[in-house]
Every structure is written in structure tokens, then in C-alpha cells.
Amino acid sequence: MITAHRITAPAELQQAFAIREKVFVEGQNVPRELEHDAHDQAGATHYLAQAADGTPCGAARWRRTEGGVKLERFAVLEEYRNQQVGSAILKAVLRDVQAMHPEATVYLNAQLRAVPFYERHGFEKVGEQFTEADIQHYKMEWRNAAAAGL
Numbered sequence: 001m002i003t004a005h006r007i008t009a010p011a012e013l014q015q016a017f018a019i020r021e022k023v024f025v026e027g028q029n030v031p032r033e034l035e036h037d038a039h040d041q042a043g044a045t046h047y048l049a050q051a052a053d054g055t056p057c058g059a060a061r062w063r064r065t066e067g068g069v070k071l072e073r074f075a076v077l078e079e080y081r082n083q084q085v086g087s088a089i090l091k092a093v094l095r096d097v098q099a100m101h102p103e104a105t106v107y108l109n110a111q112l113r114a115v116p117f118y119e120r121h122g123f124e125k126v127g128e129q130f131t132e133a134d135i136q137h138y139k140m141e142w143r144n145a146a147a148a149g150l
Contacts, residue, residue, distance in 0.1 A: 002051060005048060005092060006092070016061075019059040019077055020035060022075075028133075043064070044061040044072070045063065051080065057080035058085040059073065059075050059089070060072070060089045069097050069101050071097075074090070086117060087121070094121075109130075112136040122144030127139050
């Protein structure tokens with residue numbers, strides 16, 4: 001069983017950063033200075049997913065922006081993909097965001113290959129495809145809480 005929760009301990013935050021480093025910097029060649037930014041230390045709320053044995057296997061964060069609440073840095077270790085880790089993290093994030101900021105527009109920039117995942121969870125593409133860190137993305141907004149299983 002996969003669980004996901006808001007990070008409250010510094011050690012868990014370091015585990016989340018390690019997951020993101022492995023997925024984005026090592027796995028997708030995103031420059032470290034783009035992946036790890038000022039929002040990591042101030043302004044963002046971070047999440048950690050753990051496998052049944054307690055092994056950290058996924059991470060994410062969200063933050064308030066002028067455009068609403070932006071979900072970011074969703075990362076799942078390769079050996080845990082297709083095991084509902086992404087869904088567990090996304091549901092934990094959306095539950096908290098919905099409880100804390102029910103009026104806010106919730107959006108994210110989804111990598112092209114992740115668009116179907118987010119569509120299954122109630123997000124819709126907004127605008128044209130764009131490139132960020134040499135990876136194709138779409139901006140997506142959350143429109144359907146029922147699709148997310150909330």
C-alpha cells in the first residue's frame with residue numbers, strides 16, 4: 001500500500017529532494033539549478049510518498065502564485081512507477097489544497113507524457129504546448145474533483 005503525506009520533518013524533506021534529484025536531474029537531465037529553486041525553502045508545501053515498507057518513493061510540492069495554486073515537482077522513482085504512487089501523492093496534495101484554498105484555481109505544467117495521467121484525475125489542458133527545461137509541457141487546470149477520487 002502506498003501512502004502520501006505533507007512533510008513536516010527536515011529529514012523527510014531531504015528524502016523528497018533526493019527523489020527529485022534522481023528523477024529530474026539524473027533521469028531527465030534537468031539542470032540542478034532549475035530543479036531546485038528558492039520556493040523549496042520558502043513558500044512551498046512538500047509531500048512524500050512511501051511504499052508499504054516505508055521506503056520513500058515519490059515527492060511533490062505546491063505553492064500559491066498570482067494565478068492560483070500551482071502543483072509542481074511531481075516525481076516518482078522509476079522502480080515504483082505504475083503502482084499508484086502518483087495518484088496517492090496527487091490525492092494528498094489536492095485534498096489539502098481544496099481544504100486550505102477552496103476558491104483558488106489549481107493548475108500545473110504537465111510533461112507531455114504525463115498529460116493522460118492528469119486528465120484521468122480531473123485536469124484539462126489550457127493553451128498551447130510549450131517547452132520548459134527542454135521538455136514539452138501543457139498547462140493544465142483542475143476542473144473535476146470527482147475524477148480525482150475526492
